[in-house]
Amino acid sequence: MTGRRRRGPNAASRAKGRGGGPVRVGLVGAGQQGRTLGHALMEVAGAQLVAVVDPQIGSAQLVAAECHLPSSAARTRIGDCHRSDADVWIIATPPNAHLTNFAELLRLPARPRAVLCEKPAAWSLGDVTQLVSLAKNSGVHLQFGLHLLSAIPPAVLSWLAAGGLGRLVDVAGTWLRVDGDPDWGHFRTGHCPGATFDLGPHLLGVMLPVLGRRSPICAVTSKMVSALATPLLEGGPIRRDSSAEIAMFRSRPGGLEGAGTLSVAWSGRGTGAELTILLRGTEATFAMHLDEGCGDAVVRVRVDARSARATGVAGTWETPARECYIRQLITLVEAADAGVAAYVPPGARAQDAVASTRLITAAYQSADKDGELISW
Ligand SMILES: NC(=O)c1ccc[n+]([C@@H]2O[C@H](COP(=O)([O-])OP(=O)(O)OC[C@H]3O[C@@H](n4cnc5c(N)ncnc54)[C@H](O)[C@@H]3O)[C@@H](O)[C@H]2O)c1
Known part of the structure; x- marks a missing residue:
């Protein structure tokens, strides 16, 4: 098991803040996701929100008030939080502010013990790599907000990481959205080809912990089925008919060996995202579905394979997205307590962000060059 035992459903182990009280948490960015995480944090026993930073002071004050903080806890700059003494x-x-935010946090007199950074880590491979090396050099635990991974039971994650699924051959991802741009459409600052743009961080973020750790991908070819001409930020909606086929390769003595194909497409049916990993020669399946249809979003994980049944990890789990956020925050608070060396969280490690960004970047480059093989 990679997860730690918990005292209650939403209790963060026996984590303690610097002063021996609750772990003190600061929030940078009080938009849609910051607000969601601020609310989820209120359900984590042993953690307390102490500062909210946003250049839009009204947004910071709103989240502070909703989380029962005085308005003095709301700030417009990280540099103004030197008295907050936040542990986490x-x-x-x-995403284009994550690297700067992280560097600013490291300059606070009370250096953070742990940081949860929302996904995607950054838009460029250079920025993601810099984030990860800053964390490594400063000894700060850095994890990324791949909340979907929290829906996978720890025993299943361990089983996957140990190669339980066998040889992965085919990975398919579908973005289920009847209308509207992908959620992150409003962050577009460069050419991001259609469906891959939004699904990349979701799909690869989930897939790499499953696939990447034991069979590292080192080359890809990629074909975009629709035109690559996804417009820039101000250039109108992303094309809904876009889809991508990515062939992945790993290194073997004497050359490259196919390590699976990844297809990403839009679908006009339903809402949410769907990921299925299929295997050649076995009936094994790992499937994940985020249903955002109505009311609270739910994440469904299904694992089925002869070996999974034999090990007792086959099954279907449904977790409200809200609970995924809470679990991720518990991991963060526990990591702050245990220290970066002693604690490996279930789910998204900093290195996974580098690996998935490298893969996405190479896929874009290959598509740009008519499907040329890009290796690294
Ligand atoms: N919205 C979602 O459903 C969702 C889901 C998963 C992940 N995310 C991720 O969460 C992050 C935030 O997304 P969002 O949807 O909340 O965006 P948002 O636009 O709703 O909020 C972003 C907030 O950050 C503030 N901000 C901008 N630059 C800042 C800076 N330098 N310092 C402090 N605050 C700054 C803005 O004023 C704004 O209030 C992104 O990385 C996104 O990919 C969002």
């Missing part, structure tokens, strides 16, 4: 920070700003 959450970064929920747009």
Whole structure:
């Protein structure tokens, strides 16, 4: 088991803040996701929100008030939080601000013990790599907000990481959205080809912990089925008919060996995202579905394979997305307590962000060059 035992459903182990009281948490970015995480944090026993930062002071004050903090806890700059003494920070700003935010947090007199940064880590491979090396050099635990992973039971994650699914051959992802741009459409600052743009961080973020750790991908070819001409930020909606086929390769003595194909597409049916990983030669399946249809979003995980049944990890789990956020925050608070060296959280490690960004970047480059093989 990679997870730690918990005292109650939403209790963060026996984590303690610097002063021996609750773990003190700061939030940077009080938009949609910051607000969601602020609310989820109120359900984590042993943690207390102490600062909210947003250049829009009204947004910071709103989240502070909703979380029962005085308005003095709301700030417009990280640099103004030197008295907050936060042990842990959450970064929920747009991806192009994550690296700067993290560097600013490291300059606070009370250096954070752990940071949860929203996904995607950043838009460029260079920025993601810099984030991860800053964390490593400063000894700060850094984890990324791949909340979907929290829906996978720890025993299943361990089983996957140990190669339980066998040889992965085919991965398919579908973005189920009847209308509207992908959620992150409003962050677009560069050419991001259609469906891959939004699904990349979701799909690859989930897939890599399953696939990447034991069979690292080192080359891809990629074909975009629709035109690559996804417009820039101000250039209108993303094309809904876009889809992508990515062939992945791993290194073997004497050359490259196919390690699976990844297809990403839009679908006009339903809402949410769907990920299915199929295997050649076995009936094994790992499937994940985020249903945002109506009311609270629910994450469904299904694992089925002869080996999974034999190990007792086959099954279907449904977890409200809200509970996924809470679990992720519990992990963060526990990581702050245990220290970066002693604690490996279930789910998204900093290195996974580098690996998935590298893969997405290479896929874009390959598509740009008519499906040329891109290796690294
Ligand atoms: N909205 C979602 O459903 C969702 C889900 C998963 C992940 N995310 C991720 O969460 C992050 C935030 O997304 P969002 O949807 O909340 O965006 P948002 O636009 O609703 O909120 C972003 C907030 O950050 C503030 N901000 C911008 N630059 C800042 C800076 N330098 N310092 C402090 N605050 C700053 C903005 O004023 C705004 O209030 C992104 O990385 C996104 O990909 C969002």
